[in-house]
Amino acid sequence: MSTPLHCDVAVIGAGTAGLAAERAARRNGASTLLIDPHFNGTTCANVGCMPSKLLIAAAKQAERIRRSDLFGIRVDGLQVDGAAVMQRVRDERDRFAALTRQQIKALDPATRVTGRARFAGPTTLELDDGPRIEARAIVIATGSSPALPPPFKALGDRVLTNESLFELKQLPTRVAVVGTGSLGLEFAQALARLGVQVTLLGKETTLAKIRCPRVHRALLAMLKRDMKVHLGVDVHPERNADGVRVRWSSKQGADGSAQVDYVVAALGRPPNLEGLGLGLGKAKLKLDKHGVPCHDRQTMRCGDSAIFLAGDAAADLPLLHEASSDGAIAGRNATALPAEITVKRHVPLSITFTDPPVASIGQSEDEAAVTGTADFDDQGRARVEGVNEGTLTLYAAAPEGTLIGADLVVPAGEHLAHLLAWAVETGCTASRLLELPFYHPTMEEGLKQALRSICAATPIALPADHDAGAPSGG
Missing domain, CATH: 3.50.50.60 (FAD/NAD(P)-binding domain)
Structure with a gap:
């Protein structure tokens, strides 16, 4: 030895x-x-x-x-x-x-x-x-x-994961993406916008674990423009001579099937x-x-x-x-070891790089005393860029209106998510953020509506100059 x-x-x-x-x-x-x-x-x-x-x-x-x-x-x-x-x-x-x-x-x-x-x-x-x-x-x-349950593993080279998808020499014509977490949504939208016919299927009824129903509705509507979406379904794939026949069923009787070239399995990574x-x-x-x-x-x-x-x-x-x-x-x-060094972990931050991006930051509405929502349908800079859609929800604690989290699907969402994560981690209040400079016209101005809603619902008064300058919409 x-x-x-x-x-x-x-x-x-x-x-x-x-x-x-x-x-x-x-x-x-x-x-x-x-x-x-x-x-x-x-x-x-x-x-x-x-x-x-x-x-x-x-x-x-x-x-x-x-x-x-x-x-x-x-x-x-x-x-x-x-x-x-x-x-x-x-x-x-x-x-x-x-x-x-x-x-x-x-x-x-x-x-x-x-x-x-x-x-x-x-x-x-x-x-x-x-x-x-x-x-x-x-x-x-x-x-x-990648998780690959037996029915999916049986598909052989007709099932793709993040470890095999990128080896394709050519884009397929039709795929079923199974899984509605970040990876599944990113693959589904990217392939659809590159001309692939996509059917998105998920066992869960919520996309990307979004906590705010309003934000979820906005994301779902966006995805449905590019692909067919079926949530809350069990998926049953079966290989055949033409590729894969994918069948799905739900407790509500929403059954269906599709013939595809490949199944993209985005079922998690144990x-x-x-x-x-x-x-x-x-x-x-x-x-x-x-x-x-x-x-x-x-x-x-x-x-x-x-x-x-x-x-x-x-x-x-x-x-x-x-x-x-x-x-x-x-x-x-x-x-x-044996000493232990305990550290404070950063605020939870996850971003799904759809277009527009999806993000979840910190704690949710369940822990919040008050929420504030902003829609980007008429947000000034977003409209200039032709990307005026999406929703953002902030969560705050009473009585000061301290920000504790957010859910969003908005243009420039990956950048706004970072700003909000920093604000949550440093204990900023909605009032304090409104006192900071907002350049015009920028996507960041889209935060104002949600911040003002939080201030209006807490004992902390709005900053004296919160209406100064141009409104966020124009």
Whole structure:
């Protein structure tokens, strides 16, 4: 048997969370080992954020051209070259992925261990082909993979996930997108605007987990312009000679079917934890009903063990910025063990890059004492740009009208979402935001209506100059 390797902190997985954990541990004085079977870069660069946004960017460009008549600009004979679209997606994706691999390659080779790890004990790892690793603490950052239930897996190469969609050499003619989370909505709208006939199907009755019914209605209406949408349905796909026959049914009797070339399965991404030996026999961790180790999100520590989780493996918030934060917290706490460093997590922020974007920030209407809503149908800058649609709802706490969250589907939504997240995290009130400068004409002025509604419903008076300058509509 080969001599075991020893380190202070071993990190399983070299994705966004794992790289952040290794870096945090090393910068805090720990000796580290980073273990991965491939060292092929991050999910974001390879099959996630970046290739999906490249597809969305192509769809947005096509939509701009279709809408150009509004501005008196005639563009005849729009053609979408599906092969060229997909080639650019792959070319740019490969460029992003190569950059992440270069960052990994720059790490000390002595700290990189190629192989699949599993627990042989609470602080001992064994590899499928290599020495044992003895560590003072271990961070699990193994990421996630697309969920593919048996009926979908049986479709073979006629089912696509975010890990295979971008390999298409040509855009298909007809697809069914199953799943109404962020990934499903982004794929469905992008493909539809690139000329693909799309049927969007979801078991849930709510799109992208939007909490405000008014915002949800606005998004649903927008999506229905580009595709057929069926919510609250069970989906039954079956492969045939022409592709896939997809049938759906609901308790309300809303049954139907469609013949498609492919099914795009956007059914979530469960964590990659199988084979690690996490149960009581090896790592001796308590697992929840989904098989995920129970952990403290403030420290990312699993119970009183020397094991920490980070990123998608933790199954908390599967978002890149959260994965990076998880990794930094886990790496630092793994180094500090047995001391614990508790951090205040950032306000929850999720963005779906539809057009217009969807975002959810902080707490919801259930926790709010008062809400304020703004419609963008007649918002000045939005109307100038020809994108005047959508709704925004702010949630605030009494009695000061302190902002606690928001839901929105509005133009420039990704930027407004950041502003609102910062406002929530810093404890801003609606009144205080109205005292700040609003340049005219901008999308940011669209916030005023909702902020004024909150002020009017709380004991805090409106700022004296809240009506100064041009109104948000013009």
